[in-house]
Amino acid sequence: xxxxxxxxxxxxxSRAKRMGDQTAQKEITAIIEENQLKNIYRASGxxxxxxxxxxxxxxxVARWGLIPYWIQDEKAARKIENSTLNARIESxxxxxxxxxxxxxxxxxxxxxxxxxHHFRNNAAYPFYVQKSDEEPMIVACLYDTNTKFSKxxxxxxxxxxxxNSFMKEIHNKPEHGASRMPLILNSDQAELWLNTKREIDKLxxxxxxxxNLNLKAHSVEKIRGKSSLGNTAKAIEPKQYQAFQTLF
Numbered sequence: 001x002x003x004x005x006x007x008x009x010x011x012x013x014s015r016a017k018r019m020g021d022q023t024a025q026k027e028i029t030a031i032i033e034e035n036q037l038k039n040i041y042r043a044s045g046x047x048x049x050x051x052x053x054x055x056x057x058x059x060x061v062a063r064w065g066l067i068p069y070w071i072q073d074e075k076a077a078r079k080i081e082n083s084t085l086n087a088r089i090e091s092x093x094x095x096x097x098x099x100x101x102x103x104x105x106x107x108x109x110x111x112x113x114x115x116x117h118h119f120r121n122n123a124a125y126p127f128y129v130q131k132s133d134e135e136p137m138i139v140a141c142l143y144d145t146n147t148k149f150s151k152x153x154x155x156x157x158x159x160x161x162x163x164n165s166f167m168k169e170i171h172n173k174p175e176h177g178a179s180r181m182p183l184i185l186n187s188d189q190a191e192l193w194l195n196t197k198r199e200i201d202k203l204x205x206x207x208x209x210x211x212n213l214n215l216k217a218h219s220v221e222k223i224r225g226k227s228s229l230g231n232t233a234k235a236i237e238p239k240q241y242q243a244f245q246t247l248f
Contacts, residue, residue: 001086001171002139002158002182004115004223006128006236007040011136012052014110016059028052028059035061042115042223042235045085045158053107053141053156056194060107060143066157067146068097074149087142087157089183089207093200098157101142102200107156108190110136113236114182115223119173120243126223127170128236132214138190140183140207159183164209170217186210219244 009032016028031037035050043049045064053060065081084097092098113130114137131137140159145152163171163179171179185193189207192198218238221229229235 001180003045006113007111055107062154062156067155086160107141109139116171118170127217128220129217132216138185
């Protein structure tokens with residue numbers, strides 16, 4: 001699962017900046033101002049933050065929690081958006097909420113890292129996970145645009161996959177089922193994912209987590225409840241707990 005992310009604006013803009021298009025960068029600046037986008041040091045999907053996504057040819061500002069195009073009213077939208085924060089790569093073609101987006105509306109999101117809980121002695125300890133070189137992660141997403149409300153709304157879901165050996169050590173609560181993690185793509189996999197001319201069921205093997213993906217993690221302050229620091233830079237700073245002698 002992936003319910004909490006860190007994605008500063010400079011990271012979300014990674015793809016646009018690499019394009020080197022000054023006009024595009026000005027347009028993006030306008031988008032940021034218009035949507036009042038802010039740095040995300042730690043945000044929960046249940047808060048439904050707006051993020052910058054990229055599909056094959058455009059930039060999309062979308063809210064986390066996918067609302068399918070066929071949802072008719074805002075009451076139904078509020079009900080479904082909390083259950084579509086994540087989309088399992090193994091079953092996205094089978095789920096009505098994701099079926100169309102899986103083939104036609106694939107996107108990527110650049111993040112600094114994500115948060116996951118580790119369980120020990122009946123207590124939950126939050127960890128912040130990032131690439132060992134601290135470079136941005138490219139995360140696979142699905143998005144959809146609903147035009148049935150008073151204002152058109154674009155929303156997205158983060159695609160997840162079976163956890164690699166590193167993440168299995170952290171996301172370790174048996175009753176939650178098999179350990180999961182975001183589908184983190186290398187640059188070649190990202191281009192495959194964005195190519196919607198390629199059928200999704202023929203891409204699965206090529207989208208497996210890169211064996212060369214090196215991750216690191218450290219424990220942080222609580223990310224739930226009254227003691228949560230919220231969306232502040234301190235939310236990703238290390239916090240040592242007595243339960244752990246070493247970090248992952």
